[in-house]
Amino acid sequence: MAGRTTTAERGAGGPRRPGRDAGPPPAARRPRPGRPDDRRRRRLVLALALGPALVLGGFALWVLYGSSWLRVESVTVVGERVLTERQVLRVAAVPVGDPLVSVDPEAVERRLLAALPRIDTVEVARDWPHGIEVRVVERRPVVVMEKDTHDREGRGYVEVDDDGVRFGTVAERPRGVPLLVVDLSDSPSRHRFGEERMRREAVKVASALPDGVRRDTRTVRVRSYDSITLELSGGRTVVWGSSERSTAKAESLTLLTKAADGAKRFDVSVPSAPAASGS
Template structure:
């Protein structure tokens, strides 16, 4: 019985890979994922090392946030991908670097994706540059983006960093939000939602002190 089972798994034509499917992709193409996965067809299903395939995909395609590779007996291997989503964009010459909520830089694109804020750094004369360094100041912009509500993030065109304590959002419609530092992001997001609802015609909002938000026409 053991010998028959081993033969059925490894030696017969019954349980062999006939098809590999890919789901969950958006920017990535299915063919791109299949090329990186390198799962051969017409090999025994039992020989497909799903952990190795997952590790290979994560290493070769940085846009992938997570991936699951499953054997679907008797003849199919299913690759399910979750792609990283850009939280902010960093300028790099004429291109843009996509950065996710975790601060991971995962792709460089020529055309910026819609409704993703661009980080602008104006810290050359700021004491924060010497104290925190440019990388940590960029990370503060990512933290701010991660704290925004989905609606505000979609409307945010630029996250302007002048210092560690001075981050400003430039929104559609000529609106500006003084955010302050990246600290207390959840409280600031909640305060911004409240003051925007109360002052619908305002163009300037200050939530740097979330317990005392302010708004004005300009």
């Protein structure tokens, strides 16, 4: 009949009945906010978990900084030879009685190196539960130089190590350490290289000497870059030349002194062709 809708038309385009609409899919629905009881429960669990950690952390801080259990009671010095324990302790200035953890080993090392040039290397370490250990290695002289005659402290010797560092003074010349004499008065090397460079060249030679030769060496004399000589005990002389190839020259000198026993003059300036003369 005209003007009436069919059942099919109502099903296709007609209004839906209330309550029949399925709504958005489950994934698109917003979650319900948690209940107050759930939030309180979560906070309680978190507090129970963090509480022991905070207590333990606070106790650890008290043990390290506040208690008397881990405090500095002794400072030990190891390795000193010329320096005295009292000198090292005074410069180290480790506060006895302070918490051990508060001592800065690197700061102590810097103080020692800055104030005591005789120290070559130093290591400071905590020795739990109550100690600090200071381990020093002192520089060793390979040559000595006479002090400046104008030095107000009087006569003596300046010690020089194998790096050319002048690190200390002594009243008496150490046994087995040669005297370094730099005489560049008539040499062009004075202006070309300077006395300091010539001292370093001589130190290279002294550092390369075998122990037996070093003990017998009385003087290392420098007249120019290419004229370094050794004055040994018994009036013997070694013409060394420059500091170049010092290791090879030292080996040649060792063999030459054994082969030419009784010789007075040795020339190793050309190490592949050493020579000995005199008797």
